[in-house]
Amino acid sequence: MNGDSLFWNKIIGSVLLAALIAMTAGLVSRILYEPHDLEKPAYAIGGGDGGSGAKEEAAKAAAAKGAAGAPQPIAALLAAADPARGQKAAKKCAACHSFDKGGRNKVGPNLWDVVGREKASVAGFKYSTALKEKGGKWTYEDLNRFLLKPKDYAKGTKMTFAGIKKAADRANVIAFLRSRSDSPRPLP
Secondary structure, three states: OHHHHHHHHHHHHHHHHHHHHHHHHHHHHHHHOOOOOOOOOOOOOOOOOOOHHHHHHHHHHHHHHOHHHOOOOOHHHHHOOOHHHHHHHHHHHHHOOOOOOOOOOOOOOOOOOOOOOEOOOOOOOOOOHHHHHHOOEOOHHHHHHHHHOHHHHOOOOOOOOOOOOOHHHHHHHHHHHHHOOOOOOOOO
């Protein structure tokens, strides 16, 4: 009998000790770390405001992307761009384009000295009406928008390439295209 009551005393004592340790740990943690309430929730879950928080975030994202799906400006990215990486990325372009001086047109026009060149101007290549109507010269920003999604830049273009989604990859390709010239254009 005596051993039995000692057993239950040990169990009750262990539970009380565990509770005492938990309370002490909570007290010490409040002393060491003083929590503070946030002014607004770090992550708003749609609900009380009719979900306008999500709509607001979507609007901010759309504004950051720019009007009509414009990519982020390329000037800052070109400063850190690597033409060697651009050459690797442009290998998929080589199926349809050549990059060498005096190179032949393939399915697409030769891209030698394309930066600063008049759009739709390579002799002997039949451009789509959409690209002919664009007019002007290939600027860094124009190349950036075109390489992002050619069909959005020139609706009706014959080019079937889906585009280059990553801005850094586009900058590298543009830096490579810039290097394919006897006198590369100055960076913006």
